[in-house]
Amino acid sequence: MSEKFDVIVVGAGPAGTACAYTCAKNGLKVLQIERGEYPGSKNVMGGVLYRKQTEEIIPEFWKEAPLERPIIEQRFWMMDKESTVSFGYKGLEWGVEPYNNFTVLRAHFDQWFAKKGVEEGVLLINETVVTECIVEDGKVIGVRTDRPDGEIFADVVVLADGVNSLLAKQLGFHNELKPDQVALTAMEVINLPKDKINDRFNLQENQGCTIEIFGDSTKGNLGTAFIYTNKESINIGVGTTLSSMIKAKMKPYDLLDYLKTHPMVAPLLAGGESAEYLAHLIPEGGFHAVPKVAGNGVVVIGDAAQLVNAIHREGSNMAMASGKMAAEAVIQAKERNDYSESSLNSYREALYASFIMKDLEKYKDAAHLFENSPQYFKEYVPMLNQAMSKFFTVDGTPKKEKQKQIIKGFTSEKGTFGVMKDLYRAWKAVK
Amino acid sequence: MHIVVCVKQVPDTKIIKINPKTNTLDRRSAPAILNPYDAHAVQEAVRLKSILGTGKISVLSMGPPQATEVIKKCIEIGADEGYLISDRAFAGADTLATSYALSKALEKIASVEPIDLVICGKHAIDGDTGQVGPGIARRLDIPPVTNVIEVSEINSNDRTILVKRKLSNGYELVRVNMPCLLTVEKEINKIEYSPLPNMLKAARYKSNIWSVSDLGEVNIAQLGLKGSPTVVGKMFTPPKLEGGKVLEGTSDEQVSQLMDVLLEQKELLNVK
Numbered sequence: 124m125s126e127k128f129d130v131i132v133v134g135a136g137p138a139g140t141a142c143a144y145t146c147a148k149n150g151l152k153v154l155q156i157e158r159g160e161y162p163g164s165k166n167v168m169g170g171v172l173y174r175k176q177t178e179e180i181i182p183e184f185w186k187e188a189p190l191e192r193p194i195i196e197q198r199f200w201m202m203d204k205e206s207t208v209s210f211g212y213k214g215l216e217w218g219v220e221p222y223n224n225f226t227v228l229r230a231h232f233d234q235w236f237a238k239k240g241v242e243e244g245v246l247l248i249n250e251t252v253v254t255e256c257i258v259e260d261g262k263v264i265g266v267r268t269d270r271p272d273g274e275i276f277a278d279v280v281v282l283a284d285g286v287n288s289l290l291a292k293q294l295g296f297h298n299e300l301k302p303d304q305v306a307l308t309a310m311e312v313i314n315l316p317k318d319k320i321n322d323r324f325n326l327q328e329n330q331g332c333t334i335e336i337f338g339d340s341t342k343g344n345l346g347t348a349f350i351y352t353n354k355e356s357i358n359i360g361v362g363t364t365l366s367s368m369i370k371a372k373m374k375p376y377d378l379l380d381y382l383k384t385h386p387m388v389a390p391l392l393a394g395g396e397s398a399e400y401l402a403h404l405i406p407e408g409g410f411h412a413v414p415k416v417a418g419n420g421v422v423v424i425g426d427a428a429q430l431v432n433a434i435h436r437e438g439s440n441m442a443m444a445s446g447k448m449a450a451e452a453v454i455q456a457k458e459r460n461d462y463s464e465s466s467l468n469s470y471r472e473a474l475y476a477s478f479i480m481k482d483l484e485k486y487k488d489a490a491h492l493f494e495n496s497p498q499y500f501k502e503y504v505p506m507l508n509q510a511m512s513k514f515f516t517v518d519g520t521p522k523k524e525k526q527k528q529i530i531k532g533f534t535s536e537k538g539t540f541g542v543m544k545d546l547y548r549a550w551k552a553v554k
Numbered sequence: 555m556h557i558v559v560c561v562k563q564v565p566d567t568k569i570i571k572i573n574p575k576t577n578t579l580d581r582r583s584a585p586a587i588l589n590p591y592d593a594h595a596v597q598e599a600v601r602l603k604s605i606l607g608t609g610k611i612s613v614l615s616m617g618p619p620q621a622t623e624v625i626k627k628c629i630e631i632g633a634d635e636g637y638l639i640s641d642r643a644f645a646g647a648d649t650l651a652t653s654y655a656l657s658k659a660l661e662k663i664a665s666v667e668p669i670d671l672v673i674c675g676k677h678a679i680d681g682d683t684g685q686v687g688p689g690i691a692r693r694l695d696i697p698p699v700t701n702v703i704e705v706s707e708i709n710s711n712d713r714t715i716l717v718k719r720k721l722s723n724g725y726e727l728v729r730v731n732m733p734c735l736l737t738v739e740k741e742i743n744k745i746e747y748s749p750l751p752n753m754l755k756a757a758r759y760k761s762n763i764w765s766v767s768d769l770g771e772v773n774i775a776q777l778g779l780k781g782s783p784t785v786v787g788k789m790f791t792p793p794k795l796e797g798g799k800v801l802e803g804t805s806d807e808q809v810s811q812l813m814d815v816l817l818e819q820k821e822l823l824n825v826k
Binding site: 126154246247248251268269270271272273274275 | 747748749750751753754756757758
């Protein structure tokens, strides 16, 4: 058995399928291998799908894809133990074509997306684990699976095998992930009737809302929590870097329980029925953690290439965009009949010229700063809550006096200089 | 040796929900899978083919067009060909109408390539009747052998097969002439991890789909709802067991407590 394909894509998440789809649409012979029972069965994300990068692969996908709700409102909470400071944006323009983002359930969306690939000619096989790349003379020429007679060959192997890419490690592209380069997120899907969701989140038919929660949602550790509305369920999750979790001796499920019973959160979930429980690693190493992405006969895309913007909780869009860029590079390589690293490096060039690496570069020091400076989450969020409480409590104190007290509250502990320094460093890291 | 395996697409009853109003299965609440007993039936056909070193395995199913998915699953296990009979005329069939339709399809398959052995699962996990297999055998006028847990011998020269049946009070060894029909228990084999070439073949495989008109001479009145005399009287979910008591202490203490309870409740037990 030595059937040979043009491309073997390992993994059927957004990155792998974007790549397989694009290659097949351009006439390449594509084999896609998924370890789960079906595409999406093993995949986890909060649940935001980005219109722009999805549309670039399948125009007007919203007319047929299994989406939950278009997101018309994004809220941000700076949460303390018994209070929260919130801000956000709600715009009806996001509720009509071409939309901005959608909530999705991955098990449904990924299956649909992979089916689109199959319709373009991708040969998809499930329940098969790729155990290693077959390397000959320094060139990847195929993969070995865990099945009997399990070797199969291709000109290019695309690694879309997720955050802990064992295959990229095998090739030496990656080192072992460090605990501060990944977040461990636990999430739950909670069923709730549509009317209840609409009432509690102030939504109408086919409108969705996301809430990102900082501060006490992670007990002040580096990370965030989220609540997203689906049609008839809510996704709620929380994650912190693995290193924070180890330092604080927290367990991801304890943190999720803490969040679910938090007085700011519990009323939103009341009466809901737990439908699914998931946990996953999210690559958050950012710019510095991106490995080598092209080699002889091989490219790395999506989470496997650590392409996640933690600050903006973007990942699936980068996955899809990188998958498409890799596909375009493979198509060009086929035209040249040259699958060497220098030929496939056109993918790397495209990646670094795109929003993906530009965004990751913009925030390249942010995670490091927040990781090493716990005061941002642990101290400033409570301070902000106290300040707002003071300012809006009507107790006969003149407003000018209140402002003075608030500023004093901020500076008394760290001094004016300390606060200014923290603000400046934070601004520098995200500017 | 031509072996035909009859398979059914069923909802995964491990996770399916029951509609509390109608007491019927909410089929949307669970994914459709290959009936687990049927998977063992296909696996047994694959095993027999490899023992004989030659032969052909066809699978046959009746169901909606998406039932081709379970045929693909059979190809993964090692079947060679798959046939789906799919037509509105089959809808609403009970076991009588189903066995009639399947026997007609088997006749058509046999007209091209004679069948030596038909294998079915013991029963489908959504209905648990176990009637379709024997129903097919009766209509094809071949011997049915149910509850098979082992095929001990298969002899293509004298066309006999020796099988072990599981009975409620023991085992029975039966030598039977082929063609015959077996229904198999799960113990008969372990589902093997399919080789990669099978996976590729299955991913590419297009099932043969037949409608009523493809089956030749068929009595329409015996198909689907019209051909189904079964009437469902009533459906109910068995009440959940309530209460219960956990015995604590050492094993000896637990045993003596249990004896007390049993002696106390003696009249509830069927003992003299």
